[in-house]
Amino acid sequence: MPLTPVLTARFDAPRSWTLETYERLDGYRALRSALEMAPADVVGLVKDSGLRGRGGAGFPTGMKWSFIPQPKPGEEPTGPAAAPKYLVVNADEGEPGTCKDLPLMMADPHSLVEGVIITAYAIRSHFAVIYVRGEAVHAHRRLMAAVQEAYAAGYLGSDVLGTGYDLELVVHAGAGAYICGEETALLDSLEGYRGQPRLKPPFPAVAGLYGSPTVINNVETLASVPYVVRGGAEWFKSMGPEKSPGPKIYSLSGRVVRPGQYEAPMGTTMRELLAMAGGVRPGHELKFWTPGGSSTPYFTAEHLDVPLDFDSVAAAGSMLGTTALMVFDETDSIVEATLRFTEFYAHESCGKCTPCREGTYWLVQILERLVHGQGRAADLDLLTDTCDNILGRSFCALGDGATSCIASSLKYFKDDYVALLPAEEQARLGRSLRLEPVGAAR
Missing domain, CATH: 3.10.20.600 (Ubiquitin-like (UB roll))
Structure with a gap:
């Protein structure tokens, strides 16, 4: 069955990144519709659509928005409800192998800008930030140009489209640290501190940027919002499974x-x-x-x-x-691939948590021994034991992620590890050179 593009529909249009092309291809129509709705109704629409975060965790987007404390009608706001609300876009795409947000920001930046404005309006925010990865120089420039076009056209700034709603949008370039893809480390970086994860709770929805309620969403998540507003919840749910549509x-x-x-x-x-x-x-x-x-x-x-x-x-x-x-x-060594990934995590660990800081270092040492044919039979159990001492013991998911490739490679391809051991070490495992089928080992 032929696929009909949604998020990438404008990618092949001439000068797709310009406001002129975006408006010609139905751009900012969703914003006009959203501004005619009550903010709570926009939140409800996104909730009904089933849109889940595209940054990795898959948390329901509308539910995340609804966590922002809002003043009750007719009552004087107090506490977090009285504080300013912020929207932060996580555009720090740094996961090895990931390349979905950068092409979107390069080819269709206004879809993100429109999604930001609708989201900020829904959560009653008047200040938003797009945090772009430092190495993504071209995407940063293209976003800056798109934001300037949006200001000039009246989509940003004071009195957006004559509705009385005000929104300031800033594009901020990080310094290129993988850890700043973690939402609380990203907030610390935005505030001028070293990017390191915070202990939760409190969660950003209560105490985020500058201690105020903050929504943090991924680029692809917010670029999907205009399509939800234009097409409706039922249309969006017509694509994909019931619990993960779109x-x-x-x-x-x-x-x-x-x-x-x-x-x-x-x-x-x-x-x-x-x-x-x-x-x-x-x-x-x-x-x-x-x-x-x-x-x-x-x-x-x-x-x-x-x-x-x-x-x-x-x-x-x-x-x-x-x-x-x-x-x-079949030409790729799973042990070498796992070593490369582990070296990345050891390099990118912020050092705040001892299990992650020390554990990833030692995982690299063990894997290097194995790759160079200097491993010991005990190293396989040592790998598992070290992963067990990292998993679930860090402030953020970097430590857990570093163990995933190792644990799963041992699960499916333990024989590949054994084949790298010297013959005498293989003998200690009670194996002959004819190895057991994959999956037969622990």
Whole structure:
């Protein structure tokens, strides 16, 4: 069945990033509709649509908006309800293999800007920030230009479209730290501090940017909002499964014929996406793949028909994450790939939590021994033990993510690890050089 693009519909239009093209292709129509609604009704519409966060966690977007304390009608606001409300866009796309937000900001930045304005109006915010990854220089410039166009056209600033609603929007470039993709570390960075995760609670909805109620959403999430407003909740729910509806941008990279970004409804399978991408490169076969980036447990060929939505992927033992689908074939060493990912996490650990700071360092040392043929039989148990001492013991998910690729690689490909051990160490495991089938080991 042919797919009808939604989020990427403007990508191939001439000068798609300009306001002129955006308005010609129905841009800012949703904003006009939203401004005619009460803010609470916009929140209710997004709730009804079932839109879930596209940044990795998959939290219901409308529910997150509803957590912002609002003053009760006819009462003097007090406490958090009296504080200013802020909207922060997490555009710090840094997960290895992920490339969905940057193309969207490059090709169609006004869809994000329109989503920001609608969201800010819904949560009664008058100040919003788009936090862009520091290395994304071109996306930062394109967003800056789009915001300037929106100000000049009356979509931002004082008295937006003559409705009396005011909104200031700032595009902020970070310094290029992976940890700032974690929402509370991002807030610390915005406030001028070193980017490190905060202890929760309090959650950002109560005490976020500058201690005020704050909504933090991903780029793709907010770019979906104008389509929800224009099409309605039922239209949005007509795509994908009931609990994870809507369109999604999937990033395919690695050993495929045509790597790139592919838009399809939530719940599309990897087998279907591979068919769109021309399949695994000729003469080779799939060995393993990531459903949501390097911080999600690996999948194998047996998972090709798992629907790629939040609940189905979780039920199969992994996470949808950022839908960064990295494909590896039989020529790739899973141990070497896991070492590269682990080196990344050891480098990007902010150092705040001892299990993450020290644990990722030692994981790299163990994996390097194994890759260079200097491992010991005990290293396999040591890897598992070190992962167990990191998992669930850090302020944020970086530590947990660092253990995912290791634990899942040992689960599905332990024999690949054993094959790297010296012969005498293999003997200590009670194995011959003819190894057991994959999955037979612990």
